[in-house]
Amino acid sequence: MNFKISVVRDIAAVKADCLVLGGFSDREHWPDSVPAALAEQLDMLRDGGDLSAKPGQSVWIYQPRDISSKRILVIGCGNSEEWNASAYREFLDGCAGALQNSPVKSAAIALPAEVPGQDDAWQASQLATTLTAASYRYDATRSEVEPPPRLRSVTLVRASKGGQAALKQGLREGHAIGNGVLLARELGDLPGNVCTPEYLAQRARKLARGQQRVTTTILNEKQMESLGMGALLSVSHGSSQPARLITIEYRGGDEKAAPVVLVGKGITFDSGGISLKPGAKMDEMKYDMCGGASVIGVMQALVELQADINVVGIIPASENLPSGAATKPGDVVTSMSGLTIEILNTDAEGRLVLCDALTYAKKYKPAAVIDIATLTGACIVALGNHNSGLLGNNQPLADQLLEAGRNSGDGAWQLPLGAAYQKQLKSNFADMANIGGPAAGTITAACFLSRFTEDYHWAHLDIAGVAWRQGDNKGATGRPVPLLMEYLLHTSS
Numbered sequence: 178m179n180f181k182i183s184v185v186r187d188i189a190a191v192k193a194d195c196l197v198l199g200g201f202s203d204r205e206h207w208p209d210s211v212p213a214a215l216a217e218q219l220d221m222l223r224d225g226g227d228l229s230a231k232p233g234q235s236v237w238i239y240q241p242r243d244i245s246s247k248r249i250l251v252i253g254c255g256n257s258e259e260w261n262a263s264a265y266r267e268f269l270d271g272c273a274g275a276l277q278n279s280p281v282k283s284a285a286i287a288l289p290a291e292v293p294g295q296d297d298a299w300q301a302s303q304l305a306t307t308l309t310a311a312s313y314r315y316d317a318t319r320s321e322v323e324p325p326p327r328l329r330s331v332t333l334v335r336a337s338k339g340g341q342a343a344l345k346q347g348l349r350e351g352h353a354i355g356n357g358v359l360l361a362r363e364l365g366d367l368p369g370n371v372c373t374p375e376y377l378a379q380r381a382r383k384l385a386r387g388q389q390r391v392t393t394t395i396l397n398e399k400q401m402e403s404l405g406m407g408a409l410l411s412v413s414h415g416s417s418q419p420a421r422l423i424t425i426e427y428r429g430g431d432e433k434a435a436p437v438v439l440v441g442k443g444i445t446f447d448s449g450g451i452s453l454k455p456g457a458k459m460d461e462m463k464y465d466m467c468g469g470a471s472v473i474g475v476m477q478a479l480v481e482l483q484a485d486i487n488v489v490g491i492i493p494a495s496e497n498l499p500s501g502a503a504t505k506p507g508d509v510v511t512s513m514s515g516l517t518i519e520i521l522n523t524d525a526e527g528r529l530v531l532c533d534a535l536t537y538a539k540k541y542k543p544a545a546v547i548d549i550a551t552l553t554g555a556c557i558v559a560l561g562n563h564n565s566g567l568l569g570n571n572q573p574l575a576d577q578l579l580e581a582g583r584n585s586g587d588g589a590w591q592l593p594l595g596a597a598y599q600k601q602l603k604s605n606f607a608d609m610a611n612i613g614g615p616a617a618g619t620i621t622a623a624c625f626l627s628r629f630t631e632d633y634h635w636a637h638l639d640i641a642g643v644a645w646r647q648g649d650n651k652g653a654t655g656r657p658v659p660l661l662m663e664y665l666l667h668t669s670s
Contacts, residue, residue: 178308178309178312178328178329178330178331178352179329179330179331180305180331180332180333180348180349180351180352181330181331181332181333181348182332182333182335182341182344182345182348183285183332183333183334183335184335184336184337184338184341185210185334185335185336186210186336187210188208188210188211188244188287188334189210189211189212189215189243189244189245190245191244191245191246191285191332191334192245192246193246193247193283193284193285193332194246194247194248194280194281194282194283194284195246195247195248195249195250195276195279195281195283195284195285196244196246196248196249196250196284196285196287196334197249197250197251197252197272197276197284197285197286197287198211198219198249198250198251198252198287198289199251199252199253199254199268199287199288199289199290200219200222200223200228200251200252200253200254200289201223201228201253201254201255201256201257201260201289201290202223202228202229202253202254202255202256203256203257203258204257207219208287208336209336210336212242212243212244214242214243215241215242215243215244215249218238218241218242219251222236222251227251228251228253228254229253229255231253231255231267232252232253232254232255232264232267232268232271233252233253233267233268233270233271233274234252234253234271235250235251235252235253235271235272235274235275236250236251236253237249237250237251237275238250238251246285248281250272250275250276250279250281250284252268252271252272252275252289253268253271254268254289254290255267257290260289260290260292260293261292261293261294262292262293262294262295262583262586263586265292265295265300265303266303266307266586268289269303269304269307269308270307272286272307272308273307273308273310273311274311276308276311276326276328277311277312277326277328278326279327279328280327281327281328282327282328282329282330283328283329283330283331283332284328284330284331284332285331285332285334286304286331286332286333286334287334288300288304288333295584296343297340297343297344297347298340298343298344298346298347299347299584300347301333301343301344301345301347301348301351302347302348302350302351302354303351303586304331304333304348304351305331305347305348305349305350305351305352305354305355306351306352306354306355306358306659307351307355308328308331308355309351309352309354309355309356309358309359310355310358310359310362310655311326312325312326312328312355312359313358313359313362313363314326315362315363315366315652317363317366317367317371318367318368318371333348349482350482350662350666352481353477353478353479353481353482353662354478354658354659354662356477356478356481357474357475357476357477357478357481357655357658357662358474358654358655358656358658358659359474359655360470360473360474360477360655361467361470361471361473361474361653361655361658362470362652362653362654362655363653364377364380364466364469364470364473364474364653365463365464365466365467365470365644365645365652365653365654365655366652366653367463368463369445369446369462369463369496372445372463372466373418373445373496374413374418374419374420374421374443374445374494374495374496375418375419375421376445377421377423377443377445377466377469377473377492377494378395378421378423378494380473381393381395381423381425381473381476381490381492382395384425384473384476384477384480385425388480390427390428390429390480390483391425391426391427391428391476391480392425392426392428393423393424393425393426394423394424394426395421395422395423395424396421396422396424397419397421398410398413398419398420400422401420401422401533404513404537405511405512405513405515406422406512406513406533406537407510407511407512407513407533408510408511408512408513408518408529408530408532408533409422409493409495409513409529409530409532409533409534411504411508411510411520411529412444412450412495412496412497412504412526412529412530413495413496413497414500414502414503414504415450415451415496415497415498415499415500415502415503415504416495416496416497416498416500418445418495418496420493420494420495420530421492421494421495422491422492422493422494422534422537423443423469423490423491423492423493423494424489424490424491424492425472425473425476425489425490425491425492426489426490427476427479427480427484427486427487427488427489427490428487429479429483429484429485429486429487429488430485430486430487431487434486434487434544435487435541435542435543435544436487436488436489436541436543436544437486437487437488437489437543437544437545437546437547437665437669438488438489438490438491438538438541438543438545438546438547439472439475439488439489439490439491439546439547439548439549439661440468440472440490440491440492440493440531440534440535440538440546440547440548440549441466441468441469441470441471441472441473441490441491441492441548441549441550442465442466442468442469442492442493442527442530442531442548442549442550442551442552443466443468443469443492443493443494443495443530444462444465444466444494444495444496444497444526444527444530444551445463445465445466445494445495445496446462446463446465446496446497446498447462447465447496447497447524447526447527448462448497448498448499449497449499449523449524450497450498450499450503450504450523450524450526451499451503451504451505451506451523452506452522452523452524453499453524454524458647461645461647461651464551464644464645464653465497465527465551466494467551467640467644467645467653468492468548468549468550468551468638468640468644469492469493469494470653470655471549471640471644471655471656471657471658471661472490472491472492472549473490473492474655474658475488475490475658475661475662475665476488476490478658478662479665482666484665484666486665486666488665489538489541489543491534491537491538492534493530493531493533493534494530495526495530497523497524497526503523504520504523505520505523506520506521506522506523507519507520507521508520509606509607510529512532512533512536512629513532513533513536513537514532514533514536514628514629516608516609516628516629517607517608517609518532518604518607518608518609518610518611519604519606519607519609519610519611520610520611521604521610521611521612522611522612525611525612525622527550527551527552527622528552528611528622528625528626529611531548531550531552531626532625532626532628532629533629534548535548535626535629535630535635536629538633539632539633543633543634544634544669545571545574545633545634545635545636545669546630546633546634546635546636547574547578547635547636547637547638547661547664548626548635548636548637548638549638549640549657549661550637550638550639550640550641551639551640551641551644552619552622552637552639552640552641553566553618553619553622553639553641554618554641555617555618555619555622556618556619556639556641556642557641557642559592559619560590560642561642562642562643562646563588563642563643564582564588564589564590564642564643565582565587565588565589565590565638565639565640565642565643565656565657565660566589566590566592566619566637566638566639566640566641566642567579567582567589567590567591567592567636567637567638567639568591568592568593568594568619568620568623568627568636568637568639569594569623569634569635569636569637570594570627570630570631570634570635570636571634571635571636573634574634574635574636575591575636577664577668577669578636578638578660578664578668579591580668581660581661581663581664581667581668582657582660582663584663584667584668585659585660585662585663586659587643587656587657587658587659587660587663588660589638589657589660592619592620592623593620594620594623594624594627598613598617598620598621598624599624599627601613601614601616601617601621601624602621602624602625609625609628611625613625619639622639623637623639638657638660640656640657643656643657644656
């Protein structure tokens with residue numbers, strides 16, 4: 178999709194398949210250059226209730242009078258007194274939904290109003306991210322391919338020349354973030370017999386091709402064994418698919434600058450192992466690698482932007498299946514850190530692959546480490562499908578991620594850590610158990626991970642509730658690529 182900016186003083190002269198305008202339900206707010214006849218028609222839509230107080234509602238006007246564009250799409254913005262970042266995103270969602278399901282190939286969009294607390298570049302970035310991500314279509318394993326959206330060109334219409342550099346950068350960033358979301362969604366939606374640990378490794382290698390700033394390294398099981406990664410390898414024992422430890426280094430900043438390390442859980446299918454999951458909805462366990470998919474999506478966006486920062490992505494990739502060779506409840510394994518773990522439940526495997534990856538991350542002398550994982554069903558119980566769970570050992574880092582979530586619209590909510598929760602991991606036969614009982618499951622999972630992150634600033638994002646949707650719209654969301662990109666580009670320090 179192509180994004181550009183056009184300075185137009187007379188909106189009636191804009192030539193496009195569609196001109197998009199925003200309308201508030203409580204007052205006239207049309208661009209000054211809208212012809213009187215059209216303004217009267219738009220006022221009638223508002224006064225007649227077609228532009229309701231709920232943002233995102235769309236109304237089409239075909240062959241409008243005194244306008245060069247073929248049609249007008251009016252998107253409701255709600256009440257002007259309630260106009261904020263959330264309402265703006267609903268405006269964009271309504272715009273994207275209407276355009277993607279229309280024959281429109283080119284659209285010119287006049288933003289309805291400034292968003293309090295946000296600048297023009299932010300508005301442009303949100304627009305490009307939303308419209309790019311809305312173009313997603315899954316067809317990798319379908320014989321009848323869904324036609325792609327016709328929308329190919331989007332012009333942001335402005336009345337003045339001021340601030341164009343910031344707007345262009347915002348569109349560029351938003352487009353790259355949207356493409357990262359698309360990649361993360363594609364990887365998440367692929368079935369487990371296609372998206373194996375080796376497949377993820379191949380996609381990571383592809384990112385590095387022809388890129389001087391990117392290096393991809395893949396460790397096989399023998400190499401991981403030599404490093405003492407007994408926790409990670411215990412998860413792959415039951416599968417015929419060998420585990421892989423995928424590392425993607427993006428070096429765009431000062432060579433002496435410490436990198437941010439992203440660790441993404443990459444369980445390409447999770448049956449629960451010997452602690453077998455119920456059969457209902459087990460197909461959705463192909464999404465247990467969405468943390469790893471988000472890391473690859475972020476790396477794709479950084480490559481597209483050629484961002485001047487240093488980021489390392491680590492993805493411990495494995496399948497978790499039952500077999501005669503599978504790890505059993507009661508087994509004790511030794512992690513790369515030397516700490517021993519009693520495995521009381523083989524369905525708590527994500528923390529086992531993550532703990533060795535978090536120990537491995539120390540070699541990069543990181544400025545910060547953020548792990549991303551579909552880790553606990555308890556997080557869905559606590560936060561539903563709206564916010565990622567956030568825990569960590571450094572409050573400034575947690576605050577930065579919370580701010581990045583607010584700015585990107587990809588929200589997170591912080592949960593506590595503490596010694597009282599750590600006690601739930603006590604084991605009579607090892608340094609710790611891999612589960613802490615039914616209470617506070619999201620917190621005790623993070624407590625487990627915290628024991629491997631004492632040497633650096635660390636945050637944990639539990640994305641179990643936000644990584645994919647269920648029901649008729651089942652599919653990966655690409656979250657938290659927007660949150661992570663906002664943190665890396667604008668929030669981290």
